[in-house]
Amino acid sequence: MTLALILLSVLILGSAIVALSLRNLIHSALLLVACWAGIAAFYLWAGAEFVAFAQGLVYVGAISMVVLFAVLLTRQGTASEPLGFASWQRFILALVAGGGVAGILVGAVLGTPLTVTTPGPVPVLTVKQIGAQLMGPHVVALLVVGILLTVSLLGAVVLAAEENVKSPEDEV
Amino acid sequence: MSPLQLCLLLSSLLFCVGLVAAMARSNAILVLLGVELMLNAANINFIAFWRYGPNPEAGTGVLFVLFSIAVAAAEAAVGLALVIAVYRHQKTIRLASINRLKG
Structure with a gap:
């Protein structure tokens, strides 16, 4: 396990x-x-x-x-241009910052006395239960997620679409 | 070391990998992927605490992760559309060379 x-x-x-x-x-x-x-x-x-x-x-x-x-x-045509000094400097700084965050997090995880040391049996959560939860207490969140997905997909299309595209009918 | 601590260590290290990638890489797509990795690390934490928490029958962690995955999908779609839009105006996706407000 x-x-x-x-x-x-x-x-x-x-x-x-x-x-x-x-x-x-x-x-x-x-x-x-x-x-x-x-x-x-x-x-x-x-x-x-x-x-x-x-x-x-x-x-x-x-x-x-x-x-x-x-x-x-x-x-892009030339994908691999050599790394400059600025990017090496930024890489080392990012590594230091990320390593610091990792050290803090690992220390916190290892230093915290977690009460659950003996794992119980695997909890059973059937799809039916998840569906009942989604359509029951969390139905508002489900609707909001639906609206969010619709709006974000429309927004992605609007952002990525070409501007000023002339359709062939316009030129006739 | 308990399995819960192992799960938390996994998610912490994954978060830091994503953090270093988001800070160090100059490619906009890789920065977005680093952010996605950080989101995944948070989801791993939710599942770990759901699995080893005191009340797993409620299923709160699972539902939270489902909503989080949906929001992450929306974020990835909009983020990559922004990358494509920026590329069309500036002809590059290196973040250091995108330094004009007017395209």
């Missing part, structure tokens, strides 16, 4: 680190798909099957495609 968690952590963290340090954007996007799939496997491990499938559909399926499309649409 713990061994599986450690293996999953190594997979997730390793693919995330390699993905975000590569220069080739396509390789980064594909490795991040592996990272998101690992996170979905973590949700399966923790017993949240519905969330795992949502993660698989949304991240591995949809967001990865959007990212790949964005990478292809913003492709």
